[in-house]
Amino acid sequence: MIAGIGLSKNEDPYLAGREAAEIARKKIPKEKIDLAIIFSSINLASSSLLRGIRDMIGKVSIIGCTASSPISGLKIEREAVLVILISSKNNILSTSYVSEVSKKGLRQAGEELSISFLKRKDIAQRQFSLIFSDGLLERQSEILLGMQSRLGKSFPLVGGVASGNLKSQKTFQYFDENLLSDSIVGLLVSKKMEYMEYSISLRHGFRPLGKSRIITEAEANVIKTIDKRPAVSLYEEYFGKDIKRDFDYISRLYPIGIYLEEEKNYLLRSVLRASEDGNLVFQTDIPKDTKIRLMIGTKESLLEAARLAAEEAKRAIQRVSLVLIFNSISRKMILGREAEREIEIIKKVFGNTPLAGFYAYGEKAPLKSLEFKGQSYLHNHSITILAIGE
Amino acid sequence: MFVMSELFLLGLAASLFSIICLASALVIKISQIRELREKTKELEKSLEEMDEQAKLIIRTDLELNKTQEELDKKISGLYILQKISQAVSTTLQEEEIFKRIEKSYLEELGFTKTIFFTFDRDKKLVVKLNYGYSEESLEKIKKDLDEKVLPSLMNKPQLISSAKNQAPELKELISSVFGISSFILSLLITKEGLCGLAFLGSETESSLITEGDEELVLILTNSISQALENAKLFEETYRSHQELERKIEERTRELSYALEEIKKISRRKTDFVSAVSHELRTPLTSIKGYTSILLSEKLGGLPKEVKERLERMNRHCDELVGLINDLLDLSRIETGKIKFEFICQKLDLIVSDILELLSPQIKEKNIKIELNIEREISVFVDRAQINRVFINIIGNALKFTPENSRITIEAKEKDNVVQVDISDTGIGISEKDLSFIFDEFYRVDNPINQKIKGTGLGLSLVKSIIEAHKGKIWIESKIGEGSKFSFTLPKDEETKDSNR
Numbered sequence: 001m002i003a004g005i006g007l008s009k010n011e012d013p014y015l016a017g018r019e020a021a022e023i024a025r026k027k028i029p030k031e032k033i034d035l036a037i038i039f040s041s042i043n044l045a046s047s048s049l050l051r052g053i054r055d056m057i058g059k060v061s062i063i064g065c066t067a068s069s070p071i072s073g074l075k076i077e078r079e080a081v082l083v084i085l086i087s088s089k090n091n092i093l094s095t096s097y098v099s100e101v102s103k104k105g106l107r108q109a110g111e112e113l114s115i116s117f118l119k120r121k122d123i124a125q126r127q128f129s130l131i132f133s134d135g136l137l138e139r140q141s142e143i144l145l146g147m148q149s150r151l152g153k154s155f156p157l158v159g160g161v162a163s164g165n166l167k168s169q170k171t172f173q174y175f176d177e178n179l180l181s182d183s184i185v186g187l188l189v190s191k192k193m194e195y196m197e198y199s200i201s202l203r204h205g206f207r208p209l210g211k212s213r214i215i216t217e218a219e220a221n222v223i224k225t226i227d228k229r230p231a232v233s234l235y236e237e238y239f240g241k242d243i244k245r246d247f248d249y250i251s252r253l254y255p256i257g258i259y260l261e262e263e264k265n266y267l268l269r270s271v272l273r274a275s276e277d278g279n280l281v282f283q284t285d286i287p288k289d290t291k292i293r294l295m296i297g298t299k300e301s302l303l304e305a306a307r308l309a310a311e312e313a314k315r316a317i318q319r320v321s322l323v324l325i326f327n328s329i330s331r332k333m334i335l336g337r338e339a340e341r342e343i344e345i346i347k348k349v350f351g352n353t354p355l356a357g358f359y360a361y362g363e364k365a366p367l368k369s370l371e372f373k374g375q376s377y378l379h380n381h382s383i384t385i386l387a388i389g390e
Numbered sequence: 391m392f393v394m395s396e397l398f399l400l401g402l403a404a405s406l407f408s409i410i411c412l413a414s415a416l417v418i419k420i421s422q423i424r425e426l427r428e429k430t431k432e433l434e435k436s437l438e439e440m441d442e443q444a445k446l447i448i449r450t451d452l453e454l455n456k457t458q459e460e461l462d463k464k465i466s467g468l469y470i471l472q473k474i475s476q477a478v479s480t481t482l483q484e485e486e487i488f489k490r491i492e493k494s495y496l497e498e499l500g501f502t503k504t505i506f507f508t509f510d511r512d513k514k515l516v517v518k519l520n521y522g523y524s525e526e527s528l529e530k531i532k533k534d535l536d537e538k539v540l541p542s543l544m545n546k547p548q549l550i551s552s553a554k555n556q557a558p559e560l561k562e563l564i565s566s567v568f569g570i571s572s573f574i575l576s577l578l579i580t581k582e583g584l585c586g587l588a589f590l591g592s593e594t595e596s597s598l599i600t601e602g603d604e605e606l607v608l609i610l611t612n613s614i615s616q617a618l619e620n621a622k623l624f625e626e627t628y629r630s631h632q633e634l635e636r637k638i639e640e641r642t643r644e645l646s647y648a649l650e651e652i653k654k655i656s657r658r659k660t661d662f663v664s665a666v667s668h669e670l671r672t673p674l675t676s677i678k679g680y681t682s683i684l685l686s687e688k689l690g691g692l693p694k695e696v697k698e699r700l701e702r703m704n705r706h707c708d709e710l711v712g713l714i715n716d717l718l719d720l721s722r723i724e725t726g727k728i729k730f731e732f733i734c735q736k737l738d739l740i741v742s743d744i745l746e747l748l749s750p751q752i753k754e755k756n757i758k759i760e761l762n763i764e765r766e767i768s769v770f771v772d773r774a775q776i777n778r779v780f781i782n783i784i785g786n787a788l789k790f791t792p793e794n795s796r797i798t799i800e801a802k803e804k805d806n807v808v809q810v811d812i813s814d815t816g817i818g819i820s821e822k823d824l825s826f827i828f829d830e831f832y833r834v835d836n837p838i839n840q841k842i843k844g845t846g847l848g849l850s851l852v853k854s855i856i857e858a859h860k861g862k863i864w865i866e867s868k869i870g871e872g873s874k875f876s877f878t879l880p881k882d883e884e885t886k887d888s889n890r
Contacts, residue, residue, distance in 0.1 A: 078497060165502075165593050209444045209447065209448055210440075210441050210444035210445070210448070211437055211438075211440070211441045211444075237445070238444075238445050238448050238449070239448070239449065239452060240449075249456075250452065253451075253452065253455055254448065254452075294444075294448070296447075296448060296451060334455075336459060336462050336463075337462050337466060
């Protein structure tokens with residue numbers, strides 16, 4: 001696999017798409033382009049962006065989504081589009097999408113996406129699937145469960161949840177010439193001949209603090225009681241009764257950790273909001289009787305986690321030709337001025353390898369990343385690195 | 391029987407023993423359970439204590455995070471503020487001030503949508519800077535601000551922030567007008583009062599507006615207000631300066647025109663005087679000639695009365711010739727027709743020759759001449775013309791100085807010139823006459839002048855000669871105290887060089 005990345009900050013979506021695609025094309029001028037992955041800021045979300053890309057590189061498959069901040073090379077961009085052009089001789093790259101996800105149900109939509117991948121006759125040995133889903137969908141892990149029901153429980157699913165900005169009440173997904181919402185777009189990578197090298201690494205750098213608690217009442221992604229007390233009291237107990245104004249800030253700094261015995265690791269969950277009646281609403285389901293802990297991290301532990309994730313991904317394969325980063329928007333906010341340092345750390349590990357990514361509302365990856373044979377989950381507050389070789 | 395009972399007893403003893411054993415085991419177990427319970431309780435207590443410690447740690451951590459975040463914000467904010475302040479304070483043009491506030495600066499401060507308004511002369515809002523809003527939405531925002539927000543801003547603090555616990559209705563109104571929930575609205579205030587307003591909105595994920603943001607925005611808007619005030623002051627000063635320059639230019643033009651006119655008239659007058667004098671001199675010479683012939687009585691004897699009349703005519707002719715010669719000299723000097731022959735002269739020699747010439751009058755009135763001229767002083771002058779200057783001035787001094795008085799003649803080198811002062815202790819000249827003293831035909835009205843005739847051309851001629859020597863002449867005088875005539879003459883060396 002060979003990749004070329006182009007970036008444009010042009011305010012006109014068509015021109016931005018064209019410009020970024022042209023830059024990316026110049027990096028791999030002679031190769032046949034098999035796929036374009038795009039991450040754009042919300043101001044450029046438009047079908048003319050896709051038209052601009054296709055006018056430059058021809059009718060290739062496109063997948064991608066909007067991002068509150070695209071990540072390019074050393075920098076975190078604010079308003080920009082990143083076009084990643086991929087040429088792959090030895091792999092089959094099957095793309096597909098499912099729209100109207102909330103109407104169909106998330107699990108159903110996940111299943112549907114997997115079925116459409118598997119329908120392709122030329123699918124050989126399946127490697128992993130890259131997926132981007134709408135950021136405003138709640139209970140995102142249902143999508144993964146739906147996919148896993150068809151592709152296998154341990155099949156590696158990786159990707160990010162599309163993000164936007166505070167103002168945008170929407171996030172968008174890109175598929176070929178379509179600007180979508182309430183959708184999942186995805187790619188299934190399967191190998192043709194030799195073994196294709198890739199590695200997925202996920203870390204968060206948070207540690208548990210305080211005693212373990214048990215969820216005593218829950219309904220899907222809403223936790224009602226913890227240790228038989230209103231769920232929000234977990235935060236009130238630690239930070240005092242008057243946390244309403246700072247709740248978003250506090251819950252961003254101190255997420256919830258779920259210890260998974262079989263994975264020997266904590267799965268992180270961000271609280272979306274606290275409801276008036278004291279419930280805690282999450283992006284995904286947390287069942288009754290789950291043991292949870294309050295998690296704490298420092299800037300240094302977060303940066304160290306990024307370094308470990310990068311090194312782990314690099315170590316697993318011989319020659320990396322593309323690095324994709326799906327980083328948590330919460331980490332960007334916690335790191336503040338240090339956020340660029342996190343990208344620098346990763347860049348240092350991979351050297352001059354093309355690198356791109358975005359800050360997501362959720363990260364998808366197997367938890368036990370080293371062997372990536374474990375189950376894939378939806379994560380929060382984590383950094384996922386996908387390294388692809390040839 | 392005995393065996394039976396023995397066996398029974400043995401059995402009983404064994405049972406008793408087992409019971410005792412069981413009982414003691416039970417006692418031990420019970421005490422162990424008690425001990426375990428104690429330990430569990432202790433562990434639970436430790437866990438609770440540890441959790442309490444965790445609470446303490448986590449609260450401290452939260453405070454540290456908040457402080458660090460605020461500090462980070464302040465550091466980068468101050469850095470950006472310094473850049474903006476430097477950019478806006480180095481211009482004095484209002485438009486340029488806003489052009490220099492770059493979008494990236496505001497984004498680094500965390501604001502993605504910004505509008506700066508100022509008021510025009512009709513108190514209407516004018517958008518000076520806009521990042522993030524379309525033209526159409528700007529019009530609506532302006533209208534809503536004018537109609538709804540501005541009236542509610544009266545008596546409100548300079549800064550309204552979505553994060554502050556203040557004016558909830560107003561905050562909601564501002565939020566709906568600008569379509570952003572996270573914002574700071576700050577008034578731009580100068581010494582003259584409200585001059586505009588700044589809206590800074592944030593729609594990024596880390597949009598929580600803090601006290602630090604409010605402080606930064608206040609500093610920012612104050613420095614912009616200051617820059618606007620400076621620009622306005624400069625504009626006003628510049629305008630009045632321009633107006634002044636325009637007026638000066640206009641007046642200069644008018645004066646130049648008037649001067650040209652005067653020069654033209656003066657030239658015409660000189661030409662006229664010159665022409666008339668020439669025309670008069672021929673018949674006058676003839677009259678004078680005939681009068682002289684008649685007076686010589688070569689044509690026959692003359693009765694006494696006739697002779698007397700003829701002598702008077704002859705005297706008047708001489709006066710008229712003198713007047714015409716003066717007039718001709720004056721016009722020649724003015725028109726540059728007289729060729730000056732500059733040579734280096736010792737000043738004391740010039741003056742002593744003149745005094746020699748005037749010695750009869752000096753002696754007659756017993757005037758004491760005080761001479762104070764250093765021997766080495768030389769002047770670069772036309773001797774004949776400069777003689778006329780001295781004769782005129784010293785002659786005047788003699789004329790207006792009473793008998794037994796004193797006349798002082800001094801000379802000193804001053805910069806590039808030699809200044810000559812001739813003072814007398816005569817009747818003096820009134821202030822009103824002083825400004826006209828060098829005018830042609832101007833004669834001061836005093837008893838001496840009424841008695842002694844004069845043309846009123848003497849000092850005009852003197853002035854023309856001095857000016858032809860690139861010198862200056864002036865007079866100081868007080869009635870009853872005497873007069874002091876001062877003039878400058880070119881100094882020997884330098885003037886020689888400059889005239890070559």
